[in-house]
Amino acid sequence: MPNTEQTQVLIAGAGPIGLTAAIELTRRGVDCRIVDPLYEPPQYAKAVGVQPRTLEVFESMGVLPRVLNAAVQMRGQIVYLNGERVAEVDFAVPSDVPFGFVAIPQYATERILRDELALRGIAVERGWRLTGFEQDADGVLATLAGDAGAQTVRASYLLGADGAHSVVRKALGLTFEGGAFEEQYMLGDVEVDWSVPRGYAVRAIHQRNGATDDLLVCIPLPQSDALRAGAHRRRGRYRMSMLVPPDLAAAPSQGLAHGFEGERKPDLSHIQAVLDRLSPEPTTARNLRWSSVFRISHRIVDAYGRGRVFVAGDAAHIHPPTGAQGMNTGIQDAHNLAWKLALAVSGRAAPTLLASYDAERRPVGEEVVGRTVRSAREGIGADSTDVDYVIRREAQLLVNYSGSPIVGTDAGGRAPDATGLTRDAVTAPLRLFTLLGTGHTLLLYADGTAGPADVDDFEQAADDAAAVAGGELTVYLIAAPEADVAATVLPLIRDSASGFAAAYAAGGTAVVIRPDGYLGFVGDHTDAAGLAAHLRTTFG
Secondary structure, eight states: OOOEEEEEEEEEOOSHHHHHHHHHHHHTTOOEEEEESOSSOOOOOOSOEEOHHHHHHHHHHTOHHHHHHTOEEOOEEEEEETTEEEEEEEOOOOTTOSOOOEEOOHHHHHHHHHHHHHHTTOOOEETOEEEEEEEOSSOEEEEEEETTEEEEEEEEEEEEOOOTTOHHHHHHTOOEEEEEOSOOEEEEEEEEEOOOOTTEEEEEEEEETTEEEEEEEEEEEOOOHHHHTTSOTTEEEEEEEEEOOGGGOOOOOSSOOOEEOTTOOOOHHHHHHHHHHHOSSOOOOEEEEEEEEEEOEEEEESOSEETTEEEOGGGTEEOOOTTSOHHHHHHHHHHHHHHHHHHHHHTOBOTTTTHHHHHHHHHHHHHHHHHHHHHHHHOTTTTOSOHHHHHHHHTTOOOBOTTOTTOOTTOOBBOOOOOOEEETTEEEEEOGGGGOOSSEEEEEEEOTTOOHHHHHHHHHHHHHHHHHTTTOEEEEEEEOTTOOOTTOSSOEEEOTTSHHHHHTGGGOSEEEEOTTSBEEEEEOTTOHHHHHHHHHTTBO
């Protein structure tokens, strides 16, 4: 029997979901190991779209500048039908949203996350494949296999971020119900010369008798180093998706039909043939960086975890790539779970806290699977004429956990940002998001009528809440410009531009923001019992 290694959390899979979980755990002082069977990280521009909500997550993780440096802004999409330009959609986000849409190759996202994890002292352990596990009341005993032999790892918890063919999901006995698209597709990462505006996607469709029989989708990617140097300034780099031609098509799959299909790869001639038929203008594909044939399924597990073992990302849900929802949903799975695992590992979690992962994220996965299937058939936004709603939904800004057992009444939605805040000794205005850390945040609001007599009430509310949370709570007093509360011992933030009042004050004078940026409680600061009851659903 090989020696048994010890860790608090073992993560199987070093894609963007596993890496996000590892970073979030290490930020909170949790010891973790992350293993992956591949000796080298893939160099595919597989998932490329990053949503505004995920950029907010990346900001909290400290990687946002590097992501933006390696990305290109997604400005919109131009749609062609049977050779005619029929629509142009601008991806303009509402003014209250701090970030827009970007495109970045998945390998670049993973590299940034790996570098951040390495800065925190954790390296991906490559060449190790999870082969099985057993769990008991106190932990998980996992078996790993590699060229050097086998090893066992004893962990408090196990996370399967190991993709559509997840070993963790299968060993846990989760069902993975759904179906598959009959169509087969091919992908190519190429460069073309054309007059399509920078940052715009192209969707070109050919239909016969109302049915689509030819398809070209081009998603902009950051330019190569050579192009940045000045050559071919009209040339753009795109990840192109197309239907598979007969000579690349495979027999119907007998198993899970999702993902890349082995060694069958299109070359430039295959891609050029589609461009000749559907490109909005004559152009030549060049510099094929990589290509693949792939299939699409839509499936979701019956549970996101059992006992001390959890799944996230493609291990839990797979669906069409329409709207770039998959990787983003998986990253937010990991973001939701990691802070809960950190509290559980430390012994400070309420007994039912980890059960809220499934309660919160599985409904999101079900909605995304259903919506992306509809969008693949009908087009994004075909179900609504409300452009603002569609943009917010596709940006994943409308995710709401209002039915969660750890969320209070009138809470559960994404905590909005607020601008124009000021603070002593800080010379420039602040955003609310920059005040949030790795734990829970309690915001107490003093409106314009608040005076010295109210300070004791705010401070008492802060003390009571902190006692329930066992110190796992940062408190700020957000005060209207005219509020006379300067004598408080609480960290004081002035709502100088009234941005916080516009976003929050209608809900009450006490707001709890969870570590993942969602509202846990909205109420009155004098409701000590209500605030304490909410916090006890999270803190043991």
